[in-house]
Amino acid sequence: MDYLLTDEQKMIQELARKIAVEKIKPVAAKYDASEEFPWDIMKVMAESDLFSIFVPAEYGGTGGGVLDLCLAAEELSRACGGIAVCYAASALGTFPIILFGNEEQKKKYLPDLASGKKIAAFGITEPEAGSDASAIKTVAKKEGDYYILNGLKHFITNGGDAQTYTVIAMTDKTKGARGASAFIVEKGTPGFTFGKKEDKLGIRASSTRELIFTDCKIPKENLLAKEGMGFIVTMKTFDKSRPGVAAQALGIAQGALDVAVKYSKERQQFGKSISSFQGIQWMLADMATQIEAARALIYACAKEIDAGCKDVAKDSAMAKMYASDMAMKVTTDAVQILGGYGYMKDYPAEKFMRDAKITQIYEGTNQIQRSIIALQLIKEMAK
Amino acid sequence: MNIIVCIKQVPETTEVRINPETNTLIREGVKSIINPFDMYAIEEGVRLKEKFGGKVTVITMGPPQAEAVLREAVSMGADEGILLSDRAFAGSDTWATSYTLSAAIRKIGVFDLIICGKQASDGDTAQVGPGISAHLDIPQVTYVKKIEGIKDNAAKVERMTEEGFEIIEAPLPALITVVKEINTPRLPSLKGMMRAKQAKITCWKAQDIDAEADSLGLAGSPTQVVKIFTPPARECGQMLEGEAPEIAEKLAGLLRSEIN
DSSP, X not given: OOOOOOHHHHHHHHHHHHIIIIIIGGGHHHHHHHOOOOHHHHHHXXXXXXXXXXXXXXXXXXXXXXXXXXXHHHHHHHHOHHHHHHHHHHHHHHHHHHHHOOHHHHHHHHXXXXXXXXXXXXXXXXXXXXXXXXXXXXEEEEETTEEEEEEEEEEEETTTTOSEEEXXXXXXXXXXXGGEEEEEEETTOTTEEEEEEOOOSSOXXXXXXXXXXXXXXXXXXXXXXXXXXXXXXXXHHHHHHHHHHHHHHHHHHHHHHHHHHHHHHHOEETTEEXXXXXXXXHHHHHHHHHHHHHHHHHHHHHHHHHTTOSOOHHHHHHHHHHHHHHHHHHHHHHHHHHHHHHHSTTSSHHHXXXXXXXXXXXXXXXXXXXXXXXXXXXXXXXX | OEEEEEOOEEEXXXXXXXXXXXXXXXXXXXXEEEOHXXXXXXXXXXXXXXXXXXXXXXXXXXXXXXXXXXXXXXXXXOOEEEEEOOGGGTTOOHHHHHHHHHHHHHHHOOOXXXXXXXXXXXXXXXXXHHHHHHHHTOOEEEEEEEEEEEETTEEEEEEEOSSSEEEEEEESSEEEEEOGGGOOOOOOOHHHHHHHHHOOEEEEOGGGSOOOGGGSTTTTOOOOOOOOOOOOOOOOOOOOOSOHHHHHHHHHHHHHHHHO
């Protein structure tokens, strides 16, 4: 389907596809097995200006929007969901600075993030605070010109490998979610260390670690927006980043379909390619249609955000939820089409299925997305 | 340092199809790319520029659509692209091609180094690079796998041979052709692609370069492609079976009977 992308968006798509095919595809299985952080690929992405596309032009970016990011995330995910998320998580960590940073913060942090010299991460999740952000236990106590951070974040994508972190901590516990604030913390700050690296089902090229704050002293200039804005920062960041997660799911599904179509043409049974059997054809047709429907929803939502529309939470949640549920289904069907081969790690199908699962979980589980959608629906009805 | 890189647009597939009547390449329906060996030439040119400063000019001869490969070279870091395109150039063999390119290079004027890929993936002749150096009467080093250094107006390079490599120093200006061992070409960057989209590509016709009309195109081509064919696969030789001493004896016997 032709989505009437701009020339610049077509370039981003072409470039990301080139990186995916030439650089990522050959090493996807290697990184999936070794769980190493793919620094060599990050370097290629940096040199190709891929980190610049979501940063405004004044700060070293190319001034692209959410759709640009979605196009890149989709193409990268088509080759490897794990490597793609290393990239997308940097965008997630950068968004709060773009959205809420003051001029000085933007000037200080964005150019290095746009050039890919540094990568970013976003830290909100804690062992006891996932979907319920008001349960955050990490605290930031103001002392003179500093904030002192204490607490533990876990399941942080790019944790340990990123240099720049945006972290949510409570400045006033009595206020619940309204007592949360957002801070920029740099790797190497005394009192800021990393815990164990998680051993995951999928997206294994990406690193997931704990962030440990022990009397971590950061200058008060590192506060993003105002005290108490942490929850707003998070929600606005997620509104913008969710189409990116949806695009990862989309790319993973497309990658799985690519594999399934190719295999079904090559695989001979009963003297014919299995692609000539109606049972397989109908599966492929359903997969392709579901993928295209998700793509249309994601691109439409991304365009809406880029156009500056307000109240995108529902659409953004729909895109993330629909695309990730679709990806789980399509990748499972791809494994089915490859049969026994699909189940084996020597073939690429099973990895797509493992990589797809997380997209239903992170940046808000799909149950939370449904809550967001339903709440908005009910609110609209009341008008 | 002023560097000129000569590149060629070739069909993407290595399975080039030939029109049996005209003995020319069938280009329809085949995606065109930069000759893979020329990618190493562009990359080396851009690396030298990044190290020593200066400018990389990329030049190609071909139909108007060959402009695309020049833009791609700009997206990789080249500064300028020149397209030599004229009906008068059509049908050029390697002699006429290298003559035309050398005439264009003379028009550019100042340069320190010309870099070409070792050969094109469609014709595989490896003659155009050396031809340019002959027409310009400058030193050439073919099959370069490493530029060791450039100083005192001379380039010290490693030239790959079948047995190993030679270290050759050539005074500048010179021409080198490069092999794939020399570097890993970078991917284009987004900012490079945007620059390439807006880059002005200069187009020169026959009258723009100071060239003899009868040395151009088909008329200026002393060679003629009479026939192109795929050589038949070599037939399987005679296989000797048995234990080693037994085979050796059989082989010796066969060789003896050949001699006699």
